[in-house]
Amino acid sequence: MSVLQIDQLRRQLREKFPAAHRDPLPVPGESLPQAPLEFSPGQLSEIISPRQSSGASLVISELLEEKRDLPLALVDGRDSFDPASYGNEKCRRLIWVRCSKTEQAIQCADLLLGDGNLPLILLDLHLVSERELRQIPAALWHRLKIQARESGAALVAMTPRQIVPTPHRRLTLTGRFSLDHLELKSPVLQLHNPESQKLAGKA
């Protein structure tokens, strides 16, 4: 089959099934279905933040607002969490692990998963550099996945791009904010689940 034929076939498929071929990254101004912020116990999920100001902190804020019996563990890969932005009341439901290196963060997440006492662990690699992200071997994610399954704790990795192989759930942050959102408007967390959209398109 020639290259031209393949291109033609792809175009026909794209025209026939536009939802299945939609770019997971949102088109500006287009409204996308909102995905709920729920994570299954014993599973590894990934939240991708393709742009730096797309609402990754709002995820932490939302999770801290939820009433839970045990606190949320935040493994902060770049030591970037700002308690003043959240308020003391919310921070009472948080265990903050301040890491200075990605390697430390992975180690801490591994320990907390192995311990299995806390139900939800947030591994924040949002501001980690591309070079450091590339140094995380894929086998390590498999190890974390197995640890999560054995301990029953949910691990949520917040990353700037797709790096976790086969997560249970992958969400993409699609928020776009302006200076008005800092004071005047209330920013709303915008999460998009490409998998569910693909499924919806197929259906």
Next chain:
Amino acid sequence: MNYAALHFRDLPLSCLLARDGTPPDQPAALLSTGEREKSHLTAVNLAARQFGIHPGLRTTRGLARCADLLLLDPDPTTEKSAQAETLAFVDSLVPDFELTTPETHLLDLSTLLMASEEDWVAQTIDSSTYLSLPLQIGLGITPDLAHLASLCPRQSDPLSLKIADLFLSKTFPLPHAHVLQLWGLQTLSDLARLPRQGLAERLGSNLARLHDIAHGKHHRLLKLYRAKDHYRVTHTFEPPVDSHEPLLFMAKRLLQTLCNRLEHHQRAAAELRLTLAFDNGAAHTRKLVLSEPTLSPDALLRSLHTHLDTVKAPASMGEFHLELIPTLPRHAQHQLFQRGLKDPNEFADTLRRLSGIVGPGRLGIPHQLDTHRPDVISLSPITPDFQTPLVPEIHPASHLPLKRQRPPIPINVASEKRGHYQYPLALLTGPHQGPIRHARGPFPLSGSWWENGWQQAQWDVELDDSLLIQLAFLTPGKWHLTGIYA
């Protein structure tokens, strides 16, 4: 038989005879303190009893009955040492026992697994030979019957005990002993045959109680003995060791022993105290407080292992001590609709490990301090119940939280002066360069003017692709990238 009594006969005297190596057939007696002429005998051995010598007899009379009688003065030091040895011996036999008198120990045999009572008695007598003290063992269905049996030589029936001997032993209240002897009662079995009610009416309730004891109707509880340093063990390495693996190997076994002792006493470990003694004379002492009382040697060993990973030995280790501080085990009724920690001790151990990875002061529950200075925070230590003091809100939380750059990145910013402040126009260096589309500010902040004062002007700026960052302008003319509104 549920109870055994170990009676070290005439302990104050026999310990002196054992110390001097005196043969058992030598008649010997212990003198009372005070003037020798007015003294009397406080204890006599079996060889002396054959000459009709008994405790309470005047020394001169004793010598008159046996000229070869060896008279010894009491030695409190030797006696105390012998009592400690007998106590340690009994403690090695059973977990629960009562120190009835310094000479007699009542043992609860219900927790022991034994082939037969005869074997156990023979084995116990055999294992006590190193003490070189005369030991009489009595068994009984009640503690008092076992005690009475132990007072009889050669493990005979407790009811065969002579009333005169029982009176001299002073272990049971025996009023009107002379009346009983006048009635012709020689042994305890003679007393047991009398009607209880008549005995109580004529001679009082104490004899009625002895009557009940003889019939096995009186069953009292043991007053269990608990040593103060019962949960402490010491191990000496010969030769000294350089790594902590041998220590962990030994500690695993010793912690199991200590936990068994705690379990027998219905206690749990609240903390673990470790002392390492090094060859250069240095010592390392550490108190490891457990988040929840435990009886698990594995949980204790895990805490110990985590701590030992952080210890740098200045020299080879010659000795170590382990001590468990007992407390009542925790019996908590868990909430039906509330989830708690599965294993608080493991969690505490995990926190210690995390702290070891990230360093001290970098793990905890954050809260903001009462200041306007940016990024001044405090971390509360994590408790098992996650309770932290309620700190009032200092500043309102921002709508879009900030991700801080720690430490702030110094950058070059193209700016122009408008009034008192520099207005940013474009970021020239740093990770995010480009023209500024919109800016909010300045927000001047200052404080601590009474000491080393600080001041800065904050700006929130929007770059291309809706990137929101926070800048700080510090005099003189320095710009910092302090965070990203993520």
